[in-house]
Amino acid sequence: MKQTSQHFTQNVKAALADPTLKIALNRTTGLLQRRRAQVIEEFAEYGAARAAAEKIKDHTLDNLGHYLEQFEANAAAAGATVHWARTPKEATDIVADICKAEGARTATRVKSMLGEEIGIPEALARAGVERIETDLAEHIIQLAEDPPSHIVMPAMHKTHEQVADLFREKHKVPSNSDEIAALVESARRELRPKFLDADVGISGANFLIADTGSIVTVTNEGNAELTVTPPKTHIVTVGIEKIVPSMEHCAVFLRLLSRAAIGAEITQYTTFYNGPKRTGDADGPENMHIVLVDNHRTEMLSDFLRPMLRCIRCGACMNHCPVYAAVGGHAYGAVYPGPMGSVLTPAMAGLKNSKDLPNACTLNGRCKEVCPVNIPLTDMLRSLRARQFDGKLVTPVTRSALVVWGWLVRRPGLYHLSTALAVLAMRIWSMNRGRIRRFPMAGGWTGSRDLPQPGRGTFMQQYGRRKQK
Amino acid sequence: MSDARNAILQNIRTANGALPPASEIEAAAAALIENPGDLRPSFSDQDNRSRFVEKATSERVTATVSEVAHLRDVPEAVKAYLAQASVPLQVALQPRGALTELNWDGIKTHSAPSPNEPAAVSIADLAVAETGSVVFLSAPDAPVLMNFLPLHHIVVVSAELIHRHLEDVFAIVGKAQQDQPRNLSIVTGTSGTADIEAKNIRGAHGPRFMHLIICQKVT
Numbered sequence: 001m002k003q004t005s006q007h008f009t010q011n012v013k014a015a016l017a018d019p020t021l022k023i024a025l026n027r028t029t030g031l032l033q034r035r036r037a038q039v040i041e042e043f044a045e046y047g048a049a050r051a052a053a054e055k056i057k058d059h060t061l062d063n064l065g066h067y068l069e070q071f072e073a074n075a076a077a078a079g080a081t082v083h084w085a086r087t088p089k090e091a092t093d094i095v096a097d098i099c100k101a102e103g104a105r106t107a108t109r110v111k112s113m114l115g116e117e118i119g120i121p122e123a124l125a126r127a128g129v130e131r132i133e134t135d136l137a138e139h140i141i142q143l144a145e146d147p148p149s150h151i152v153m154p155a156m157h158k159t160h161e162q163v164a165d166l167f168r169e170k171h172k173v174p175s176n177s178d179e180i181a182a183l184v185e186s187a188r189r190e191l192r193p194k195f196l197d198a199d200v201g202i203s204g205a206n207f208l209i210a211d212t213g214s215i216v217t218v219t220n221e222g223n224a225e226l227t228v229t230p231p232k233t234h235i236v237t238v239g240i241e242k243i244v245p246s247m248e249h250c251a252v253f254l255r256l257l258s259r260a261a262i263g264a265e266i267t268q269y270t271t272f273y274n275g276p277k278r279t280g281d282a283d284g285p286e287n288m289h290i291v292l293v294d295n296h297r298t299e300m301l302s303d304f305l306r307p308m309l310r311c312i313r314c315g316a317c318m319n320h321c322p323v324y325a326a327v328g329g330h331a332y333g334a335v336y337p338g339p340m341g342s343v344l345t346p347a348m349a350g351l352k353n354s355k356d357l358p359n360a361c362t363l364n365g366r367c368k369e370v371c372p373v374n375i376p377l378t379d380m381l382r383s384l385r386a387r388q389f390d391g392k393l394v395t396p397v398t399r400s401a402l403v404v405w406g407w408l409v410r411r412p413g414l415y416h417l418s419t420a421l422a423v424l425a426m427r428i429w430s431m432n433r434g435r436i437r438r439f440p441m442a443g444g445w446t447g448s449r450d451l452p453q454p455g456r457g458t459f460m461q462q463y464g465r466r467k468q469k
Numbered sequence: 470m471s472d473a474r475n476a477i478l479q480n481i482r483t484a485n486g487a488l489p490p491a492s493e494i495e496a497a498a499a500a501l502i503e504n505p506g507d508l509r510p511s512f513s514d515q516d517n518r519s520r521f522v523e524k525a526t527s528e529r530v531t532a533t534v535s536e537v538a539h540l541r542d543v544p545e546a547v548k549a550y551l552a553q554a555s556v557p558l559q560v561a562l563q564p565r566g567a568l569t570e571l572n573w574d575g576i577k578t579h580s581a582p583s584p585n586e587p588a589a590v591s592i593a594d595l596a597v598a599e600t601g602s603v604v605f606l607s608a609p610d611a612p613v614l615m616n617f618l619p620l621h622h623i624v625v626v627s628a629e630l631i632h633r634h635l636e637d638v639f640a641i642v643g644k645a646q647q648d649q650p651r652n653l654s655i656v657t658g659t660s661g662t663a664d665i666e667a668k669n670i671r672g673a674h675g676p677r678f679m680h681l682i683i684c685q686k687v688t
């Protein structure tokens with residue numbers, strides 16, 4: 001997809017002015033939060049499982065080379081071909097070359113964020129391969145020619161009324177009803193024959209299992225198995241951080257992933273794949289290729305962004321983010337939106353092209369709280385802000401304001417005096433009306449709402465008075 | 470692309486430093502899941518079978534269950550299910566001797582599922598009490614698509630093959646690469662989607678209905 005993170009401010013304005021988007025986001029984020037809260041409450045061992053998951057990921061990252069080589073050897077023993085790619089270009093070239101060698105005309109695809117990250121859709125278009133998205137949400141956005149707006153539910157920005165209109169326009173046998181069940185049925189009718197006819201099936205992987213060489217997909221729709229079983233060739237593109245030592249370690253993550261993502265104890269379909277079709281098998285691909293992709297991940301490994309490599313792409317952080325809930329995923333202008341995206345996009349596309357993202361955060365900390373692998377998202381966003389300041393990527397006004405602020409807070413006496421004066425000035429300005437309509441340099445705030453009149457004195461003054469009592 | 474391979478592994482070495490010996494890494498990995506009981510839901514007041522049925526028939530998983538004493542009683546249970554679901558008496562059978570040798574009088578059977586197969590019958594290789602899941606291991610007599618193409622998926626589950634947790638299933642399959650089937654699928658209920666307004670809808674691409682026939686004795 002085309003990166004537009006550098007236009008975050010304009011994107012946000014457009015998003016806020018879109019009333020349908022507001023409806024779509026309201027219908028979804030609240031529901032996802034409630035479902036997650038319920039299954040986590042029922043899972044008494046959640047705290048221990050989360051702590052273990054964090055440790056397992058850290059251990060795997062500490063020994064990443066060992067595990068990747070182990071995975072490679074085992075996947076090869078199962079009959080898969082393992083490829084390595086440093087960049088999106090290397091990865092998509094490998095995919096395009098395989099498609100060409102197979103003479104592929106059509107490719108079915110299971111949703112994978114890594115696939116979006118490296119630009120599989122564009123690469124298939126360049127290679128002249130017709131792409132068929134099989135995940136319902138990806139099918140919707142393919143028909144609408146939209147980029148994804150969420151990592152688990154890429155069509156979260158669409159209401160069912162919009163989907164109904166779209167299907168009426170694009171499906172061969174659309175349904176008359178606008179009901180969600182009828183829309184799902186319409187997509188099933190449209191896609192079923194395409195699954196069985198495709199030349200290549202492309203998937204990502206939620207996990208790589210080092211000691212068996214398996215790749216794992218997790219879906220609710222069952223579209224992964226339907227996508228990769230009938231075609232002659234199965235191609236997997238996957239980030240190197242997806243590796244875990246064994247199936248037992250994977251079990252810890254399976255329990256957390258579905259709970260965090262959709263509020264379920266397990267997803268409907270979890271499949272471990274080991275190489276291509278075997279002698280006597282009635283179905284399955286004849287070739288299996290696995291492309292292990294770096295794309296800045298090894299850079300993050302030697303950086304303060306290292307904990308971000310624990311991410312299992314559950315989407316909980318965006319479901320609980322007030323900024324995401326207000327503007328939706330497209331405003332972020334990148335494959336990964338929300339809190340995790342605001343960390344990943346600067347790492348992958350450079351801070352210069354995404355400098356608003358780390359600032360689009362209230363630092364309320366809910367993302368970290370709900371993250372199943374305890375990624376300190378807010379700390380990293382704060383560090384990215386510091387990096388912007390050091391890299392002179394902030395505007396001169398912000399920069400000088402921060403310099404003055406920094407000078408002031410290092411002089412507590414002066415700081416207390418000036419805040420006390422500011423409070424006094426604001427109280428006089430408000431003339432005891434309880435609110436402030438307009439205030440110098442606070443237009444950004446007072447443009448759409450009033451400022452409250454401050455209490456009697458600063459926090460420290462009030463605290464001092466109480467202590468004396 | 471061995472250039473890419475070497476470069477990636479080299480970058481990792483630079484970031485991580487020297488690795489400890491493999492045996493130490495393995496010991497550290499094992500220590501992290503030493504007490505799996507602390508990391509998963511416990512249900513000490515329930516036996517495997519009752520937990521399995523509770524979860525499989527829960528609001529989210531939505532399977533229905535019937536029970537038979539012997540494998541030979543399965544065709545009758547299939548007939549009863551199809552009749553109450555108003556599905557024609559015709560099924561695709563997993564091409565397994567144990568199934569195909571049964572007496573299917575009164576039901577038309579075939580072995581290869583069609584693209585829009587109304588109903589299919591499979592035997593689950595294992596099942597998981599914790600989540601109400603059935604497990605399929607692909608094999609010449611257990612094609613993968615059998616479990617994904619039908620609208621009604623009827624699954625025979627042997628009571629003694631219901632294990633407590635996911636880890637127990639993995640232990641039975643075996644840890645090593647050569648122990649793995651080509652596909653190990655853990656299936657929990659039917660194909661669903663929450664992709665439109667986060668509403669849960671059944672029958673996305675795979676089965677819309679799952680009926681479990683729990684069999685006391687498979688032999």
Ligand code: SF4
Nearest residue numbers: 311312314315317371
């Ligand atoms: S950062 Fe955490 S909460 Fe967000 S997607 Fe990744 S694992 Fe989930």
